[in-house]
Amino acid sequence: MSWQLTIDAHDPHAQADFWAAALGGELEDNSQLIATVLEKGWAQESDTLVHDGRRYWRDLVAVRGAGPRLLFQRVPEEKTVKNRLHLDLHVGEERIRPEVQRLVALGALEGREWREVGGHWIAMTDPEGNEFDVE
Secondary structure, eight states: OOOEEEEEESSHHHHHHHHHHHHTOEEOOOHHHHHHHHHTTSSOGGGEEEETTEEEESSEEEEESSSSEEEEEEOSSOOOSOOSSOEEEOOOGGGHHHHHHHHHHHTOEEEEEEEETTEEEEEEEOTTOOEEEEO
16 A cells, blocks of 8 residues: 545646655656646646746645655635644654755744653644644
């Protein structure tokens, strides 16, 4: 069995850029497939866009190379409630603060710091407000 995590996004390409940089992955290159689909007339140029010099689907983009595949899909609505599921980035106690600073530089927002018997972590949000933790 294989699996991926699909994440709704207002701007899937910006979200994919953030998470690829945050997790050390890269955007999945489907440009050859897209070219074939366009050539056969199964999709229109308007279904695609050029992002960082490569053609992608306008409403879908994936990140690979950093654990399970993350697929970002465009949705019309903004995020309005707390996530029911979130990512925990395990970096180790000594790396929490530098990692938080790196992620803030990429566009994340730092939230509350937690110290409990079970651990130490900092709650954060990505550029679209999705919660995640650095621990």
